Amino acid sequence: MNPEHIARSRSERLAIDRAARWPVGVFIGSSIFWLLAGSLLALVASIKLHDPEFIADNPWFTFGRARSAHLNAMAYGWLSSAGIGIGLWLLSRLCRVPIEDHRSLTLSAVFWNFGNLVGVWGIMRGDSTSIEWLEYPAYAAPFLLASFAFVTLAAFNLVRRRAPGHIYISQWYVMAGFIWLPMLYFTAHGLLVLAPVQAPAQPPINWWYAHNALGLWFTPIGLAAAYYLIPKIIGKPIHSYYLSAIGFWSLAFFYAWNGMHHLIGGPFPAFMVTASVVASVMMFIPVITVAINHHMTMKGHFRYLIHSPTLRFVVFGAMSYTLVSIQGSTMAIRVVNEITHFTHYTVGHAHLGVYGFASMVFFGAIYYIMPRLLATEWPSRWLIRLHFWPCAIGIAIYFIGLSVGGWLQGLALNRTDAPFMEIMEATIPYLKSRSIAGILMTIGHLAFGVSFIWMILRRRAATSETGPTLFSLPPQSADST
Amino acid sequence: MNRHTGNEPGEDFNVREVHGQIWRERDEPSENHKAVPWWLKHVIYAPLAIWAIWYLAYASGGFRFDVQSERFGDWQIDPVELEAIVAAGEAGADDAPDDSRRDVLTRGAAIYSRVCAACHQANGAGVPGAFPPLAESDWVGGNEERLILLTLHGLVGPILVNGEPWDGVMPGQGDSLDDNQIANVLTYIRSTWGNDAPPVDPATVSGLREKYAGHAPWTEETLYEAVGGL
Numbered sequence: 001m002n003p004e005h006i007a008r009s010r011s012e013r014l015a016i017d018r019a020a021r022w023p024v025g026v027f028i029g030s031s032i033f034w035l036l037a038g039s040l041l042a043l044v045a046s047i048k049l050h051d052p053e054f055i056a057d058n059p060w061f062t063f064g065r066a067r068s069a070h071l072n073a074m075a076y077g078w079l080s081s082a083g084i085g086i087g088l089w090l091l092s093r094l095c096r097v098p099i100e101d102h103r104s105l106t107l108s109a110v111f112w113n114f115g116n117l118v119g120v121w122g123i124m125r126g127d128s129t130s131i132e133w134l135e136y137p138a139y140a141a142p143f144l145l146a147s148f149a150f151v152t153l154a155a156f157n158l159v160r161r162r163a164p165g166h167i168y169i170s171q172w173y174v175m176a177g178f179i180w181l182p183m184l185y186f187t188a189h190g191l192l193v194l195a196p197v198q199a200p201a202q203p204p205i206n207w208w209y210a211h212n213a214l215g216l217w218f219t220p221i222g223l224a225a226a227y228y229l230i231p232k233i234i235g236k237p238i239h240s241y242y243l244s245a246i247g248f249w250s251l252a253f254f255y256a257w258n259g260m261h262h263l264i265g266g267p268f269p270a271f272m273v274t275a276s277v278v279a280s281v282m283m284f285i286p287v288i289t290v291a292i293n294h295h296m297t298m299k300g301h302f303r304y305l306i307h308s309p310t311l312r313f314v315v316f317g318a319m320s321y322t323l324v325s326i327q328g329s330t331m332a333i334r335v336v337n338e339i340t341h342f343t344h345y346t347v348g349h350a351h352l353g354v355y356g357f358a359s360m361v362f363f364g365a366i367y368y369i370m371p372r373l374l375a376t377e378w379p380s381r382w383l384i385r386l387h388f389w390p391c392a393i394g395i396a397i398y399f400i401g402l403s404v405g406g407w408l409q410g411l412a413l414n415r416t417d418a419p420f421m422e423i424m425e426a427t428i429p430y431l432k433s434r435s436i437a438g439i440l441m442t443i444g445h446l447a448f449g450v451s452f453i454w455m456i457l458r459r460r461a462a463t464s465e466t467g468p469t470l471f472s473l474p475p476q477s478a479d480s481t
Numbered sequence: 482m483n484r485h486t487g488n489e490p491g492e493d494f495n496v497r498e499v500h501g502q503i504w505r506e507r508d509e510p511s512e513n514h515k516a517v518p519w520w521l522k523h524v525i526y527a528p529l530a531i532w533a534i535w536y537l538a539y540a541s542g543g544f545r546f547d548v549q550s551e552r553f554g555d556w557q558i559d560p561v562e563l564e565a566i567v568a569a570g571e572a573g574a575d576d577a578p579d580d581s582r583r584d585v586l587t588r589g590a591a592i593y594s595r596v597c598a599a600c601h602q603a604n605g606a607g608v609p610g611a612f613p614p615l616a617e618s619d620w621v622g623g624n625e626e627r628l629i630l631l632t633l634h635g636l637v638g639p640i641l642v643n644g645e646p647w648d649g650v651m652p653g654q655g656d657s658l659d660d661n662q663i664a665n666v667l668t669y670i671r672s673t674w675g676n677d678a679p680p681v682d683p684a685t686v687s688g689l690r691e692k693y694a695g696h697a698p699w700t701e702e703t704l705y706e707a708v709g710g711l
Contacts, residue, residue: 009508094509168510231510240515270542270551277540278533288525292518334540334551372502468502 012096013372019098020089021373023105023154027085028366030113032445032452034077035359037120039442041070046438050431060124068135069123075133075213076144077116079354080181082362083221084112084151087174089369090228091155094171095162101154108150115143131192131202133210138193145189148182169244173224176252180216184209203263204272211259218358219251219321223290225365226318230297232368233311234304239296243289251286254279261332264341280332287325294318307470309384313364316392320356324349339414344427344434345406348399355441356395363387363448370455371468378469379454385471386447394440397433405430550677558586558673566590567603585680589669592662596654597670605674611649613642616674625667625681626708629689632663635698653698660686 045067047054055061092099099105119136122128127137136144155178159171188209191197197205231238238244260268260276298315305312327349331340340346367384371377378384405427412423542548558566566583570590594603600612607614615621620642621628635653639646654663664683671678693707 013506096509166511169512170510228510232507235507238510238512240517241512242514242517244512246517267549269546270540270548271537271544274537274540274542274551278537281536282529282533284529285526289521292521296515372506375502468505 013093016092016096016098017372017375019100019102020092021102023099023102023109024085024089024369025373026106026109027081027088027112028370029452029456030109031078031081031085031362032366032449034073034081034116035445036442036449038070038073038078039438039445041066041073043435043438043442045070046431046435050428050435059126065124065126065128068128069120071133072123072135073116073120074354076119076136077113079218079358079362081109081112081116082366083177083218083358084109084148086225086362086365086369087177087221088151088154088158089373090170090224091158091174094168094228095158097158097161097163099154100157100161104150105154108147111143111147111150115140115147118143129193131206133213134188134192134206138189141185141189141193145182145186148185152178152182168227169238169241169248170224170228172248173220173227176248177217177220177224180212180220184212184216200267203266204260204268207259207262208256209259211262212256214353214358215251215255215258218354219255222317222321222358222361223247223251225361226294226314226321229310229314229365229368230294230318233308234298234301236297236301239293243293247286247290247293250282250289254282254286258283258332261337264332264334264337277332277334281329283325283329287322287329291318291322307472309378309381309388309469309471310364310368312388312471313360313367317357317359317361317364320352320360320395324352324357327352339410340406341410343406343410343413344402344430345410348402348406351395351402352399356399360391360395363391370452374455374458376455376458377467378451380451381469381471383447383451383454384469387444387451389444390440390447391444394437394444396437397440398437401430401433401437405433563673567594570594585665586669586672588662589665589667592658592666593669596658597666600651605670613640613645613647613649615670615676617643617676619643621670622676622678624709625678625685626689627704627710628667628671629663629681629686630693630696630704630708631699632658632667633686633690634693634696636700636704637698638700640701650698655690660684660690 044055044061045063048056048063048066059065088099088105115136119140122137122140123135128135129137155175159175162171188205191205192202192209196202227238227244257276257279260273261280264273264277266273305315330336331346331349340349367378409423409427412418412426540551542551566586567590569587570593597615601607601615602612605614605616605618607616613620620631620640631651633653633655636651637649639648641647658666660683663686664681668680670676671681699707
C-alpha cells in the first residue's frame with residue numbers, strides 16, 4: 001500500500017469519526033442508560049417469580065408491567081439504540097463518507113429516546129397494549145417511527161454517496177436491517193394497535209413481527225459488526241465472499257417465515273405452521289455458513305482473544321449466535337416444541353439470542369467505536385474485565401438454569417397426572433438461578449456504565465503512547481481495542 | 482514518514498496527537514474468494530433442501546385453510562380409493578398381511594362389511610329413526626376410548642349424535658372381534674365418509690378390554706363417567 005493511500009484513508013477516517021461523534025455517541029450513550037434501566041426492571045420481574053411478595057404493593061412494578069417494561073426497554077432502548085448507532089458508524093466507515101446530516105440525526109436520537117421514555121412510562125402506568133414485543137402504547141409509536149425514518153433516510157444518503165468499489169458484507173446487513181425494522185414495526189403496529197385486524201389473524205402478525213425483530217433487525221446489525229470487527233482486529237480478510245453472500249441471502253429468504261413456529265398446536269392452517277417449521281430448520285444454512293466463514297477467518301488468530309476486549313466480546317457473541325440458532329431450529333421441530341412451548345426453556349433461548357449474541361457483539365462494537373469517536377481510551381482494563389466476566393458467567397448460568405428447568409417443566413406439564421402447583425414449585429430453584437445470573441449481569445452493566453461515564457469525563461487523556469486499553473499487553477504491538 | 486509528528490507525506494495534521502486509534506488502526510476489511518466447501522453443499526445444503534420439500538408435502542394438511550392438523554389426510558380415504566378398499570374387503574381380504582395403511586384399511590373394510598354394514602349401511606349413513614350415521618359423526622371422529630368401549634360392550638338408551646336424538650340398542654362386538662380387528666374397523670370408519678381422526682391402536686383396545694372386562698352395555702351416562710365426553 002502506498003503512503004499516499006494510507007494518508008488518504010487516515011484523514012478520511014478522521015473526518016468520518018468526527019461527523020459520527022454526536023449522533024452515534026448519543027445513540028450509544030443512551031443505549032447504556034436503557035441497558036441499566038432494563039437490568040433493574042429485569043431483576044424486579046425475575047425476583048417476583050420466586051418471591052412474589054417483592055415490591056408487591058406498587059402497581060407500577062407488578063410482574064406484568066415490570067416484565068413488559070424490561071423487554072421493551074431492552075429491545076428498543078438498549079439493543080435498538082445501540083444497533084442504530086453501531087449500524088450508522090459501520091455504514092459511514094464502509095461507504096467511506098462522513099455522515100452529512102449529523103444534526104438531524106442527533107435530534108432523531110433524542111426523539112428515539114423520548115419515544116422509549118414515553119413507552120416504558122406508559123407500560124408502567126398500565127397502558128400496555130398487552131401484545132408481546134409491541135407493548136408500548138399507541139402514543140409512543142409516532143416518536144419511534146419518525147425517528148427511525150430519519151435514520152433510514154440518513155443510511156440511504158450514505159449509501160448513495162458511497163465511494164466506488166466493492167460493497168462489503170456488513171453494508172448489506174446494515175442496510176437490510178435499516179429497511180426491515182421500520183417496515184416490520186409500521187406493519188405490525190398498524191395492523192395490531194392502530195387498526196386491529198380480526199382476532200384470529202392477530203397472533204400470526206404478532207409473531208411475524210416479534211421473531212423478525214430479532215432475526216431481521218438485531219441479527220443483521222450483530223452480524224455486520226462481527227463481520228467488520230473480526231477482520232479489522234486480526235488484520236486478515238474474511239475467509240470467503242461466497243459464504244458471506246450465501247449467509248446473507250439465505251437469512252433474508254428464510255428468516256421472514258420463522259415466526260409462525262410460535263403457533264405450533266394453535267388453531268391455524270397446518271401448512272402455514274409447517275412452512276414456518278421448514279424455514280426455521282432451513283436456518284441451519286445461513287447459520288452454519290456464517291459460522292464457517294467466521295471460524296475460518298479467526299483460525300490461527302485466537303490468541304487475540306487474550307488481549308482484545310472488542311474481539312473477546314464479539315467472538316463470544318458470534319459463538320452464541322451459532323449455538324442459539326441451532327437450538328432455535330431444533331425448537332421449531334414439532335416433537336421438541338411440544339415439550340418446550342410455554343416453558344422457561346423458551347425464555348433461556350431468547351436470552352441466549354438477544355444477550356449472548358446481540359448484546360455481547362454490541363458491547364464489543366461499542367468498545368471499538370467509542371474511543372474513536374472521542375479520541376480517547378477506555379479508562380480501566382479492570383472495569384472491562386468486570387464487565388466481561390460477570391456477563392459471560394451470568395448468561396451461562398441463565399441459559400443452563402432455564403434450559404434444564406424449562407425442559408423438566410415441559411416434560412411434567414405434558415403428563416396429565418402431575419399437579420400444576422407441584423410443577424410450578426419444582427421450577428423455583430431454576431428461577432432463583434436466573435435471579436443470581438441477573439445480578440451478575442447487572443454488575444457487569446454497572447461496570448460498563450461507570451467505564452463509559454468515566455471515559456466521557458476524560459479523567460484519562462490518552463495518546464498513542466499509552467495505547468489501547470487491553471485486557472493485557474500483547475507480545476507485539478497490535479491494534480485491538 | 483515524519484518522525485516527529487508521525488505523519489505520512491501529504492497529511493496535514495498530527496495524527497499521533499489528534500487520534501491515536503487512527504494511527505494503529507488496520508485498513509477497512511475485505512473478503513477473500515475461497516470456494517464454498519464441497520461438504521457444505523452436499524452434506525448440509527442438499528439434504529436440508531430435500532427434507533424441506535418432503536416435510537412441506539407431508540405435513541401441510543393438503544394446503545387447506547380449514548385444516549389445522551398437520552397429519553390430516555394421512556389415513557384419509559378418497560372416494561376412488563374407497564371403492565378399491567371396499568372391493569378388496571368384500572372379497573374377504575381381512576387377513577391382509579401387514580400394518581401398512583392400505584392393509585389396515587382393507588381389513589377394516591372387510592370387517593365393516595361383514596359386521597357393521599347391515600345396520601349402519603355400506604356408506605355409513607345409517608337408517609333414519611333406527612340406526613345412527615357413522616359418516617361425519619361426532620361419536621366416530623371424537624373421543625377414541627368412548628368409541629372403543631361401546632364397540633366392545635354395546636350401547637343402549639338415548640344418545641345424541643351430531644345433536645340429533647337417537648334411542649336404540651347396539652350389541653357389543655367384544656366377544657366376536659379381537660383387539661386387532663376392532664382397531665382395524667374403527668380406524669377404517671374414522672378415516673372415511675368425511676371423518677378425519679387418528680388411527681386406533683390395538684394396544685388401546687386391549688387396555689380398555691382388560692380394564693372394563695365383562696362390563697354391561699354402556700349408556701351415554703356411564704360412558705361419560707368412565708372416559709368423558711366427545
